[in-house]
Amino acid sequence: MNAQGFARLSRLIVLATAWIMLDNATVLADPLYTAIDLGTGSLTYGATPNGMGTVTGSNGLTYAFNPVQNYLPSQWSGTTNGVPTVEAAPTWDQWTYGNPNYAYSYSHMYAMNSQGLGVGINIYGVDGHLSNSEAIISQLQPNGTWGPAGALWSGSTTFDGSGAANLGISGVAANGQVLGYGAQPGYFEGTPINTMYLYDPKTQSVTNLTNLIDAIKWTNSTALPLGMDPNWFLQSPVGQLDNQGRILVQATRGVGQEFEPFDGVTQNLLLVPQGVSAAPLATPEPATCAIFATLIGGWMAQRWARSRGRS
Numbered sequence: 001m002n003a004q005g006f007a008r009l010s011r012l013i014v015l016a017t018a019w020i021m022l023d024n025a026t027v028l029a030d031p032l033y034t035a036i037d038l039g040t041g042s043l044t045y046g047a048t049p050n051g052m053g054t055v056t057g058s059n060g061l062t063y064a065f066n067p068v069q070n071y072l073p074s075q076w077s078g079t080t081n082g083v084p085t086v087e088a089a090p091t092w093d094q095w096t097y098g099n100p101n102y103a104y105s106y107s108h109m110y111a112m113n114s115q116g117l118g119v120g121i122n123i124y125g126v127d128g129h130l131s132n133s134e135a136i137i138s139q140l141q142p143n144g145t146w147g148p149a150g151a152l153w154s155g156s157t158t159f160d161g162s163g164a165a166n167l168g169i170s171g172v173a174a175n176g177q178v179l180g181y182g183a184q185p186g187y188f189e190g191t192p193i194n195t196m197y198l199y200d201p202k203t204q205s206v207t208n209l210t211n212l213i214d215a216i217k218w219t220n221s222t223a224l225p226l227g228m229d230p231n232w233f234l235q236s237p238v239g240q241l242d243n244q245g246r247i248l249v250q251a252t253r254g255v256g257q258e259f260e261p262f263d264g265v266t267q268n269l270l271l272v273p274q275g276v277s278a279a280p281l282a283t284p285e286p287a288t289c290a291i292f293a294t295l296i297g298g299w300m301a302q303r304w305a306r307s308r309g310r311s
Helices: 003-007 209-214 286-310
Strands: 019-022 025-028 033-037 044-047 053-056 062-064 103-112 117-126 130-139 150-154 168-172 178-183 194-200 205-208 232-234 247-253 267-273
Touching: 103 168, 117 168, 130 178, 150 178, 150 194, 194 209, 205 209, 209 232, 209 247
Parallel strands: none
Antiparallel strands: 019 025, 033 267, 044 053, 053 062, 103 117, 117 130, 130 150, 168 178, 178 194, 194 205, 232 247, 247 267
16 A cells, blocks of 8 residues: 555544554554544445455454354353353342342343353343342353452443343454443442443453543644534444454544533544554555556456367
């Protein structure tokens, strides 16, 4: 790809310190991620000849992206039997009116990676009164049962016993990372704030990706349009994760107004973790493709002519 192709990477994005130069395009990175603006509109997914997954933005640039392919064995689909919980049934709660049978706690699995690491949701509360939920993680054991569950993040509390609310799981990667969303910690009343989270098994930590993305700057220019805010705002807590730790999300540019904090134009952002290449993939130039097609066409015509001559 030539310098003009690289220049199509139109937005300058800041996560913090180190500069990475891609010819005429500039991407800024911090110790966690390099953030790349793929532009507006729909993304195009594809694959290289060797089978590596790709994603192409409206800016015409193509990057490696291999979405996680999760599955769940049939014996764990739609069942709570044998699935571990992290929270006990709240038999002590006042809403049981002294009858512990009103309290409940159960889990179901959502997905599993190729190493048998499963993720699911634990729902607990009191029938008809109270419901809480936790995203959980558990390892499938050699004997076919689940090991002890660990808590990842929480959903919001509901007071009708309706089940999980403001909680979801997007997928679990081959490296054990889990992407999903939950309610902002400390939420109790009012409108819940859905927050995107990433669990990393190497550090045994959960990263608040909403806060991280909202700290990203879409430009490093000091000459912003009047009223514009240089920061991105995560539009939806739902994203895509790939097996190398890359994450696709959607964000809007800030406008710096209290009751209208962003401009409503959805941009696709690709977050690339440290240690993984953030360079776009080389694609054949149109002229090269045309020459290749001409050569193939000529070769096929020559073979056809020879076969006709022999007949």
